[in-house]
Amino acid sequence: MNPVRAGVLAGLTVVASVAAGFGPLAVAAPAGLLLAFVLPGYAITAAMFRREIGMVERSVLVPSLSLAVLVLGGLGLWAAGGHLNRAGWTLLCAVVTLIAIGVAFYRHAKDPEETGRIRFRISQDRLIRDVLPLTLAVLLLAGAGVWSYADSVGTYDIRVSTLSAEPPGPAGADGARTVQISATGLASSAGPWSMVLTGDEGVEISRQAITPDTGGDWTGRLTVPGDERVTVNLFRGGETGAFRTLIIAADAQ
CATH class of the missing domain: 2.60.40.10 (Immunoglobulins)
Incomplete structure (x- = not known):
């Protein structure tokens, strides 16, 4: 991770942490979602992989690794006697994200040639490998969401005896x-x-x-x-x- 990306991601993490920990609900909610489901996974992905990864891989890894941080970090925090409250979750996600950013930046500084800038090129292979599966996944989720909403509307007024x-x-x-x-x-x-x-x-x-x-x-x-x-x-x-x-x-x- 180059210095510019590392600085932007670290700054965004700090701002999201402050907003989630001290801001009003309208600001804390989106900041908390960003801090819980995006930033830790994005930083860990950058720290783990030196090669360029595809859009589908990244879209799966980022939320998955973020959820892993919540689960494993929450267990560790509870085992250490910490409190699983707003401040605890915010601090956990921020610390893990900043550590991962530091690791990614260190690896880039150590070997800038191998961890060079990610280049996104639209090609037929990338279109088939990344864009098409992601589009199908989005359509599947959208269809499931529409069906679920229609079913909930249809069953809302059913009497329970x-x-x-x-x-x-x-x-x-x-x-x-x-x-x-x-x-x-x-x-x-x-x-x-x-x-x-x-x-x-x-x-x-x-x-x-x-x-x-x-x-x-x-x-x-x-x-x-x-x-x-x-x-x-x-x-x-x-x-x-x-x-x-x-x-x-x-x-x-």
């Missing part, structure tokens, strides 16, 4: 307990809904139809035996298998 119970009350003189059961997300179009209680041996204790409110919620109080485990089954429509199930344990007394 739940069945829950409050802790049962104490057993009465007859040994029965009262428990409050709640169900949510019960679409009227999927009804009619019914609730069936069964005991330890699978024997049906009670059955009742439930009618959710306009929001698809239902709450009611049921009486269950205190001396056996009770299974609460929620059925929808004409289905023979329970749609939701919960278990109320027997009274420990």
Whole structure:
């Protein structure tokens, strides 16, 4: 790495560190992303390779090595008793980047001929080797992102049905307990809904139809035996298998 590039990269690292550590959110966020995912990997790549590397290699190595710095450096910082906070991460990335810049600059100063300036020449071979794979990768990521966004929009309003119970009350003189059961997300179009209680041996204790409110919620109080485990089954429509199930344990007394 020649002196000009080393100076620019070191200055950018210092500015990004100050912005990430002390700046407002609008400035700290992009500076932190640059310091975490770009600068360490770029500096380490320059320190590791003397030969010219392609665009695809660099685009993969830079974020990969930056993530490696975060993972390994974070483990080392934690093992040494440091704090994994804003200041800790900023200092870690800045120090690693500056050290890598120093190594790259030293290697250039030691053998400037071998570590000479990288020349970028557009040729058919480079186009096929670098630009085309990178373009395909970008298109693949863009397609995956569009599909993911469309799927999230399509599934955003899907109802999630739940069945829950409050802790049962104490057993009465007859040994029965009262428990409050709640169900949510019960679409009227999927009804009619019914609730069936069964005991330890699978024997049906009670059955009742439930009618959710306009929001698809239902709450009611049921009486269950205190001396056996009770299974609460929620059925929808004409289905023979329970749609939701919960278990109320027997009274420990």
